[in-house]
Amino acid sequence: MDAPLAERIRFLWIRKKGPAYAAVSDVIDDQYPKLPRPLIIKQIKLGENAFKFLINLPPGKGFDEFKKKERLFADATGGSVHIEKHGTTVTMEVLTEELKNSYAFSLFDYLKYGDMYLPIPLGVSAKGLIVRDLAEYPHFFTGGETNFGKSNFLHVVANSILLYRPEAFLVIVDPKSTEFAYLADHALVIDEMENVRETFKKLNEEMDRRKKILKAANCVKVQKYIEKGGEMPFIVLIIDELAELQDKEAIEYLWRLLRMGRFIGIHIIAATQRPSSKVFENFGDIKAMFLGRLAFVCADDINSRMILDNDLAAHLDAIKGRAIYKCGLETLEVQTLFLDPEDAAKKLKKMPGKELTKIAILSKQSQKVLPPRQSFALPPGRLQSVKH
Ligand SMILES: Nc1ncnc2c1ncn2[C@@H]1O[C@H](COP(=O)(O)OP(=O)(O)OP(=O)(O)O)[C@@H](O)[C@H]1O
Ligand SMILES: [Mg+2]
CATH class of the missing domain: 3.40.50.300 (P-loop containing nucleotide triphosphate hydrolases)
Structure with missing residues (x-):
């Protein structure tokens, strides 16, 4: 398969997983242009507007650096994001609805x-x-x-x-x-x-x-x-x-x-x-x-x-x-x-x-x-x- 076609299939596959998945994935691609990148291993739906992502960080890609991008993920998903470390896996909770003012x-x-x-x-x-x-x-x-x-x-x-x-x-x-x-x-x-x-x-x-x-x-x-x-x-x-x-x-x-x-x-x-x-x-x-x-x-x-x-x-x-x-x-x-x-x-x-x-x-x-x-x-x- 030529590279542009593989890219296109990946793009469509990611969109199929839903807008929150796509937004998180886009930020990862953008912030980590070189492989290996952090990898989404699972998406868990917690509620109508709430998701949890399990993400694996490759060696050399530190948690602190990833956590610093919380705001970027929040902007991309249009809501609020919380990133936590659990051993070698990282969890990212996403509330796609923005926090209300009251x-x-x-x-x-x-x-x-x-x-x-x-x-x-x-x-x-x-x-x-x-x-x-x-x-x-x-x-x-x-x-x-x-x-x-x-x-x-x-x-x-x-x-x-x-x-x-x-x-x-x-x-x-x-x-x-x-x-x-x-x-x-x-x-x-x-x-x-x-x-x-x-x-x-x-x-x-x-x-x-x-x-x-x-x-x-x-x-x-x-x-x-x-x-x-x-x-x-x-x-x-x-x-x-x-x-x-x-x-x-x-x-x-x-x-x-x-x-x-x-x-x-x-x-x-x-x-x-x-x-x-x-x-x-x-x-x-x-x-x-x-x-x-x-x-x-x-x-x-x-x-x-x-x-x-x-x-x-x-x-x-x-x-x-x-x-x-x-x-x-x-x-x-x-x-x-x-x-x-x-x-x-x-x-x-x-x-x-x-x-x-x-x-x-x-x-x-x-x-x-x-x-x-x-x-x-x-x-x-x-x-x-x-x-x-
Ligand atoms: N959680 C909240 N959600 C919505 N409005 C809030 C919230 N907390 C405070 N407010 C609004 O902000 C106003 C000021 O809040 P508050 O008196 O608690 O501030 P403060 O930090 O104690 O101020 P000061 O330093 O002057 O004592 C409140 O009267 C209320 O209208
Ligand atoms: Mg007061």
Whole structure:
């Protein structure tokens, strides 16, 4: 067979496999003009608009180089693409429909995640909705330019916990004073900076108390203790605008929680606009404690690198809620779920008896695990300003 005819047959054969296959194949041909090229060994249809390709990389054609072409594959397929390494084979997941600019929080089907301690929906990616167990991370960090979705993500986290894991204890540091006020009946919302230090101190005391209990029970971490039938509710500490935290003592307490809280069920999710600002001089030292990172649109490579250790978030399309999620070797572009706090407040109110149950659990916690709620929230002598 002459070469042009063989080429023509190959061309027709590839088109027959469908537009996604053809697009992936065209990019490979274009990017790897010389043989041997990466070879598509299998196409698996995952859904109406979703495919998975198994690809073999020939010797000398590195994974990192291939992964860098993710954007080219996304442009060619007209959707979103995620490339992963599995031994010598590479998988490429392709969602031929582009990520939308908004997905509702109701997309989170929490019933599917019964085996997770603290399931959190991180957003929709080429792999579908990404849900991870916050209890598996030490802590989580989110950043990005103003107005691109940090606080919305924190609302998603807070409501996922309050609605679906009501046994957990939620503490929210909200220096903007209004953002999380609607949760004041369900969580400990601290909006006055002077109360932050005292709360962090109490959390440190709680951490030390828990450490002793776990040691006595011979458990390396809280999950083991719970499996054995022990009662130790997870505590999730959400901090919006970490850069506002300037009190030295409060920062010391927080750093200690970050370093040692992981095994005893205290998980911290912190948000900030610009981690490259002066406030974060020591940020490098504790950054490793935040295994999970979510970077919304960043103004420049420096801020993106501070969050992700790469510049991907500086090159995101300027879409609210669009972000790069990174945890260890996993890096994904996601569109976070959107949650209107007004709807969230209604949802929490609509659940009959939920509020009462929550308060009952909190008071039970305060006897068994946590210090009394009011003194937990406020320094002595300030009880008049208790909101709850
Ligand atoms: N996932 C999303 N999907 C659609 N729209 C979103 C999403 N996240 C945020 N938005 C929109 O962007 C607006 C700003 O989001 P948000 O307040 O979370 O930003 P921010 O990063 O916290 O800003 P700031 O730094 O000023 O606090 C929201 O009011 C909402 O309209
Ligand atoms: Mg915000």
